[in-house]
Amino acid sequence: MAELYDRYSSVVYAVALRVLGDTGAAEDVLQEVLLQLWRKPSAFDAARGSLGSWLAVITRNRAIDSLRKRRPETDIEDVVLSVAPDLAGEAERARAAEKVRGVMGSMAPAQRSALEMAYWQGMSHSEIADKTGEPLGTVKTRIRAGLIVLRKAFQT
Amino acid sequence: MSEHERYAEDLALYALDALWGEDRAQVDEHLATCAACRRELEQLRGDTALLALSTTGPRPPQRARQRLLDAVAREARTPKVMQTSTRRSWWGWLGWAATAAVVIFALSLWRENSELKGSLASASSQAAKSARDVEEIRRIAAPILEPEAQRVTLVAAKTPPQPQGKVFYLRNRSSLVLLANNLPALPAQKAYELWLIPTNGAPIPAGVFKPDAHGSASVVNPPLPAGAEAKAFAITVENEAGSATPTMPLVMMGAGE
Numbered sequence: 001m002a003e004l005y006d007r008y009s010s011v012v013y014a015v016a017l018r019v020l021g022d023t024g025a026a027e028d029v030l031q032e033v034l035l036q037l038w039r040k041p042s043a044f045d046a047a048r049g050s051l052g053s054w055l056a057v058i059t060r061n062r063a064i065d066s067l068r069k070r071r072p073e074t075d076i077e078d079v080v081l082s083v084a085p086d087l088a089g090e091a092e093r094a095r096a097a098e099k100v101r102g103v104m105g106s107m108a109p110a111q112r113s114a115l116e117m118a119y120w121q122g123m124s125h126s127e128i129a130d131k132t133g134e135p136l137g138t139v140k141t142r143i144r145a146g147l148i149v150l151r152k153a154f155q156t
Numbered sequence: 157m158s159e160h161e162r163y164a165e166d167l168a169l170y171a172l173d174a175l176w177g178e179d180r181a182q183v184d185e186h187l188a189t190c191a192a193c194r195r196e197l198e199q200l201r202g203d204t205a206l207l208a209l210s211t212t213g214p215r216p217p218q219r220a221r222q223r224l225l226d227a228v229a230r231e232a233r234t235p236k237v238m239q240t241s242t243r244r245s246w247w248g249w250l251g252w253a254a255t256a257a258v259v260i261f262a263l264s265l266w267r268e269n270s271e272l273k274g275s276l277a278s279a280s281s282q283a284a285k286s287a288r289d290v291e292e293i294r295r296i297a298a299p300i301l302e303p304e305a306q307r308v309t310l311v312a313a314k315t316p317p318q319p320q321g322k323v324f325y326l327r328n329r330s331s332l333v334l335l336a337n338n339l340p341a342l343p344a345q346k347a348y349e350l351w352l353i354p355t356n357g358a359p360i361p362a363g364v365f366k367p368d369a370h371g372s373a374s375v376v377n378p379p380l381p382a383g384a385e386a387k388a389f390a391i392t393v394e395n396e397a398g399s400a401t402p403t404m405p406l407v408m409m410g411a412g413e
Contacts, residue, residue: 002225006397017214080198137165141165143165147168
């Protein structure tokens with residue numbers, strides 16, 4: 001567990017802190033996510049993805065649940081993702097972060113902000129549509145298209 | 157608009173955990189029968205991981221590490237596992253670790269099976285076949301999983317208890333389970349470390365662990381490089397933070413059976 005902590009705590013904490021903006025709450029999510037993995041290691045299936053990516057997704061979802069004060073809807077065992085970079089090393093993460101920022105920077109501002117509101121604030125598409133005054137369908141399309149742009153940038 | 161296109165945008169929201177109520181139920185229903193959309197959902201989650209992993213920030217405070225290790229130690233002292241006999245034994249945690257191993261195996265089989273069959277059969281017959289396969293795995297695994305199963309370790313008669321370790325390693329999935337028992341207690345600040353000895357190159361750390369009061373311990377799915385070919389496994393005593401290279405002597409060692 002100590003090894004797991006040393007390798008992944010900075011990723012988990014950074015994600016939780018970005019969502020919650022509060023160090024105490026981020027620390028609680030860090031503790032909860034790693035304890036859940038310890039209690040139920042079978043939830044993570046090494047054949048289908050990297051542990052770093054999986055933890056990042058679980059952490060973001062838990063942090064959003066905590067931000068919105070709602071009960072977790074998705075069991076961690078149901079979160080399966082396709083192989084994505086592990087980025088356990090600081091240098092790899094810094095390079096990937098730079099690349100993601102570059103891709104986000106090249107998106108149209110409305111698309112970038114829709115994706116960021118959905119991802120980092122956990123806003124639903126209808127909340128985003130209310131806030132921006134755009135049609136629901138447009139918001140949905142922007143969110144999906146934004147994710148696909150990111151995917152393509154890492155496939156090349 | 158094809159069935160998949162109809163769900164494409166909702167799948168992105170689903171991957172963000174931002175789809176609720178009736179919309180979510182509809183997607184769940186579709187996912188149950190559509191391997192292509194399940195794959196797309198996994199891919200979209202991978203895309204969201206890129207966003208998450210790109211965040212950088214300060215490291216967590218030092219106290220967070222100790223807080224987690226304390227919580228783990230507390231839970232380890234009061235394991236929520238099924239004890240199958242009045243005799244205190246190492247089967248409680250073996251049941252847990254074996255369950256983990258079987259569940260990982262069953263899940264991966266189920267997924268592989270549903271993908272392979274996807275191109276051959278209709279969605280419904282595929283789901284039925286997957287369910288039968290899972291049932292078959294459950295039946296085979298019942299003597300390991302069921303709490304009422306009687307479990308006995310046999311050793312040569314009149315042999316004092318010896319430290320024992322068993323490693324189960326699936327190279328193509330980088331999946332590993334170690335079950336050990338009768339391990340001698342360790343001094344404070346020391347822990348056991350498992351090593352994968354590859355055919356070529358230096359030993360690879362495969363998990364740091366401490367035995368419980370009965371000398372039992374397990375390691376389940378430590379982080380391992382993909383596809384490492386194991387010639388043997390060994391256990392050393394290290395500082396509890398673990399080591400990058402083994403400190404001699406090897407306290408336990410075994411080559412492939």
